[in-house]
Amino acid sequence: MQGAEGKTFALAPCSLLPAPPAPPAPPTPHSPQRMREKIDALTQNLALTIVGKAEAIRLVLVAFLGGGHALLEDVPGVGKTLLAKSLARSLDGKFQRLQCTPDLLPTDITGTNIWNPKSGEFTYLPGPIFANILLADEINRATPRTQSALLEVMEEHQVTVDGVSRAVPQPFFVIATQNPIEYQGTFPLPEAQMDRFMLSLSLGYPSEVEELLMLQNLQNGVKIADLQPCITLAEVQELRYLCSQVKVATSLQQYILELVRATRQDEEIALGVSPRGTLALQRAAKALAFLLGRDYAIPDDVKFLVPHVLCHRLIPRGGRNARTVVERLLRSVSIP
Numbered sequence: 001m002q003g004a005e006g007k008t009f010a011l012a013p014c015s016l017l018p019a020p021p022a023p024p025a026p027p028t029p030h031s032p033q034r035m036r037e038k039i040d041a042l043t044q045n046l047a048l049t050i051v052g053k054a055e056a057i058r059l060v061l062v063a064f065l066g067g068g069h070a071l072l073e074d075v076p077g078v079g080k081t082l083l084a085k086s087l088a089r090s091l092d093g094k095f096q097r098l099q100c101t102p103d104l105l106p107t108d109i110t111g112t113n114i115w116n117p118k119s120g121e122f123t124y125l126p127g128p129i130f131a132n133i134l135l136a137d138e139i140n141r142a143t144p145r146t147q148s149a150l151l152e153v154m155e156e157h158q159v160t161v162d163g164v165s166r167a168v169p170q171p172f173f174v175i176a177t178q179n180p181i182e183y184q185g186t187f188p189l190p191e192a193q194m195d196r197f198m199l200s201l202s203l204g205y206p207s208e209v210e211e212l213l214m215l216q217n218l219q220n221g222v223k224i225a226d227l228q229p230c231i232t233l234a235e236v237q238e239l240r241y242l243c244s245q246v247k248v249a250t251s252l253q254q255y256i257l258e259l260v261r262a263t264r265q266d267e268e269i270a271l272g273v274s275p276r277g278t279l280a281l282q283r284a285a286k287a288l289a290f291l292l293g294r295d296y297a298i299p300d301d302v303k304f305l306v307p308h309v310l311c312h313r314l315i316p317r318g319g320r321n322a323r324t325v326v327e328r329l330l331r332s333v334s335i336p
Contacts, residue, residue: 032295035239039065039291041230044301045090049224050083050194050215052210058291059201060087062174063065065236065243066287068198068280069154069174071139078203080177081145082224084135087175089227091236093132094169100142102185106149124161132169132233139176140186147193150174154196171236191271191315198309200282239290246286247296251336256281256302262329263314269325271315281309299335306330 031313039061046057060083063070079095088095100319111127113270129149138149152158157172158165176197178189206214256278264272282297284305289297311322 024204028108032242035235035242036137036233036290036293038231039239042090045227045230045331046083046086048227049086049217050079051169051213052206053079053083053203056083056201059287061291062287062305063198063283064171065239065290066198066280066283067240067244068177068283069196070199071174071194071200072203073180073200073312074177074202074204075179075181078205080175080203081135081137083203084088084175084177085131085224086227088133088135089224090230091132092229092232093171093236094130095133095135096131097135097137098127098128098138100138100140100146102141102143102187104142104146106146107161109146109149110153110161113162122145122162124164126166127159129159130166130168132171132173134172134174135302136174136176138178139191140178142187144187144190147187147189151192151196166223171233171240184227191313194312195274195276197312198284199305224276243287243290244283246294248282248286249296249336252285252297252302253282254336255299255333256285258333259306259329260303260310262333263310263326266325266329268317268320269314273310273313277310278314281305303330303335 008190043054043057043061047054061071072083074080084097085095098104107127109127109128109129111125113122114125115121117124136142136150152160153168153172154174157170158167160166178186243266260273260278260281263269266272281302285297285301288301288305289295292301307323307326311326312321314320314325316325
C-alpha cells in the first residue's frame with residue numbers, strides 16, 4: 001500500500017483476525033457402536049463351531065484386532081485348527097494353511113522365482129504367505145531355517161525374495177499351533193520367533209457339558225462350511241484403527257513398564273521381556289478394552305493379558321514354570 005508521500009508500506013498481519021477453520025475430519029463409515037455389533041456377530045460366528053471357549057475366542061480376537069499374531073499351544077484335537085479356519089470363514093478374505101514338516105523349505109512359504117523359457121526371464125510364483133489369515137500348523141516341526149522365513153513377514157508385513165520385497169495382503173494375521181507335550185522330531189522356536197507373537201494361549205479340554213454339545217452339533221449337521229462371512233476386510237481395518245484409539249492413562253503405562261521391567265530384574269528369570277513385548281501388552285490392552293465396550297483401558301485388562309503376552313517371551317531359570325513366575329510378579333507390583 002502507498003502512503004501520502006508515495007512510500008510503500010507493508011501491512012503487518014493482524015493478530016485479532018480469527019484463525020481459518022480447520023478442515024473437517026474424514027467421515028467414519030461406521031460408528032463405534034456399529035463396529036461393536038460387527039464384533040458380536042464375529043464372536044457368535046466363531047462360537048458356532050468352537051463350543052465353550054469364549055475366553056480363547058476373545059484372546060484370538062485381541063491378537064487379530066490388535067495387529068499381532070497368536071500362538072496356540074495345546075495337545076492335538078482340541079480345536080486349534082478349527083478356530084483358525086472358523087475365523088477365516090467369518091471374514092471375506094483369503095485363508096492359507098501350512099502343515100509344517102521337517103522337509104518344508106523357506107520358499108514353500110514365501111514363494112520363489114521360476115525360470116520362464118518363453119519370456120526368457122524369471123517369474124515370481126507367490127507362496128501361501130500371501131493371505132489374510134495364515135495357519136502354520138505344528139510350527140515347531142519345521143526346521144529353524146524354515147521358521148526364519150516368517151520372521152520378516154510377521155513384523156514388517158512383507159516378503160523379500162532374491163532382493164525384491166513384496167507386501168502381503170492387509171489385514172495379515174498368523175495363527176501358529178504347536179504341541180507342548182510331544183518333542184520328538186520338533187525344533188523349539190527361537191526367542192526372536194516367539195517374540196513376534198502378540199500372545200499365546202491354550203484351548204484346553206472341553207467340559208462334559210461342552211463336549212456333549214459338540215456331539216449334538218455334529219448330530220445336527222453343524223459344519224464349518226456352513227459359516228458365512230460376517231465382516232469385510234475394510235471393516236477389520238476400521239476395527240483395528242478404533243482399537244488403536246483406545247486411551248491408556250499414564251499411570252497404566254507406568255504399571256505396564258513396572259511389570260515388564262520386573263521380568264528383567266528377577267533372579268528366577270534368565271531372559272526378560274523385550275521392548276516389543278511392552279508395546280504388545282499395551283496394544284493388547286487397547287484391543288481388549290474395545291472388545292469389552294470401552295474406549296479406555298483399565299488395570300484389569302493388563303492383569304488378564306499379562307500371562308498370555310509375557311510368559312512365552314521370557315526364559316525362567318532352573319526349569320521353573322514361566323506362568324508361576326509371572327503370577328508372582330503380578331502380585332508384587334502395585335496396581336495404579
